[in-house]
Amino acid sequence: MTGEWFAAGIEYLGVFACAVSGFRMAAAKRYDIFGAAVIGFATAVGGGTLRDVLIDRPVFWMQSPNYLVCTMASFLFYILFRRQVVKFGETILLFDTLGLAMFNMIGIKAALGSGCGMLVAVIMGVVTGSAGGVIRDLLTQQPPLIFQKSELYAVACLLGGATYAAGVALGFHDIAVQIAAILVVIGVRTLSHARNVTLPYAP
Numbered sequence: 001m002t003g004e005w006f007a008a009g010i011e012y013l014g015v016f017a018c019a020v021s022g023f024r025m026a027a028a029k030r031y032d033i034f035g036a037a038v039i040g041f042a043t044a045v046g047g048g049t050l051r052d053v054l055i056d057r058p059v060f061w062m063q064s065p066n067y068l069v070c071t072m073a074s075f076l077f078y079i080l081f082r083r084q085v086v087k088f089g090e091t092i093l094l095f096d097t098l099g100l101a102m103f104n105m106i107g108i109k110a111a112l113g114s115g116c117g118m119l120v121a122v123i124m125g126v127v128t129g130s131a132g133g134v135i136r137d138l139l140t141q142q143p144p145l146i147f148q149k150s151e152l153y154a155v156a157c158l159l160g161g162a163t164y165a166a167g168v169a170l171g172f173h174d175i176a177v178q179i180a181a182i183l184v185v186i187g188v189r190t191l192s193h194a195r196n197v198t199l200p201y202a203p
Contacts, residue, residue, distance in 0.1 A: 006175050007109060010182070012070050014102030019044040019074035021095040022136045024085060027078075028092075029140045037075060039139050043099075044071050047131035051107050051124050055114045093193060096133060096145075101185035104129035104157040105178050108164055118168070122161030129157045129185070149201060152192035160185035 022043030026036035045061045052059045061067040078085060085091045107128025111121035130153060134144045146153045160181040167177030191197055 003175060006178070007106070010102045010178070011106050012066070014099050014106055015044045015067055015070045016074045016077075017095040017102065018047075018099035018132050018136075019071045020078055020085070021092050021099060021133070023075060023078045024092050024095070025136055025140050025142070027082075027086075031140075039136055040075055040078075041068075041071050042139060043132045043136040044074070045132070046135040047103050047128040047133075048106070048110075050131045051110060051128045054127065055111055055116060055124060057110075057114050060110075097186055097189045099132065100129045100153070100157065100189060101160065101182045103132065104160050104185055105164070105182055108161055108181075109178075118165050122158065122165060125161045125164075126154050126157040130154050149198045151196075151198060152188055155199065156185045156188035156192070159188050 019040040022040035023036050025043075026039040031039065045067065048060050104125040106125075108121045108125040110128070111124035112118070116124065130146045133153075134146055136142075137144045145151075163184045164177055164181040167180060168174070
């Protein structure tokens with residue numbers, strides 16, 4: 001039961017965080033309220049939708065209204081605390097990083113639960129974590145962050161996935177390993193942004 005509660009918690013937190021990052025990006029681009037809602041929703045569910053299609057399982061947000069409710073709650077949060085969110089200059093980075101870390105772990109667990117091997121699960125973690133951000137960037141006419149040299153994005157997911165795989169192989173408690181993987185993604189993304197740690201350009 002503890003594991004189920006933990007899984008649900010990180011999933012809803014991921015939806016919430018990604019939706020807020022989408023709302024904030026849309027607002028920064030001066031989209032109207034409907035456009036912002038669409039972009040927030042697409043950011044929140046885009047990665048998980050692509051993952052579910054790839055591993056041939058029912059699309060997660062179509063199985064429960066809770067994800068739509070969570071997205072609406074995040075929209076209400078943004079409207080109520082918009083000034084505070086805008087005043088904090090790194091809002092998009094903060095919520096995008098949280099969403100990236102949470103959805104990366106959700107994608108790994110979903111793939112494993114569907115019978116995929118660990119390598120495929122790690123790849124599905126990257127897909128789940130990053131695809132929503134790609135959709136957000138495309139809808140707001142931004143170059144997708146995952147393809148830019150400015151900071152580590154997909155690499156953070158890969159390192160988080162590797163941390164989870166190593167922890168499982170060594171027999172550590174699953175929730176502890178999930179927390180470690182989430183912290184690795186947050187740490188790598190934050191360090192990359194703060195210290196300008198990037199991959200080299202393609203030759």
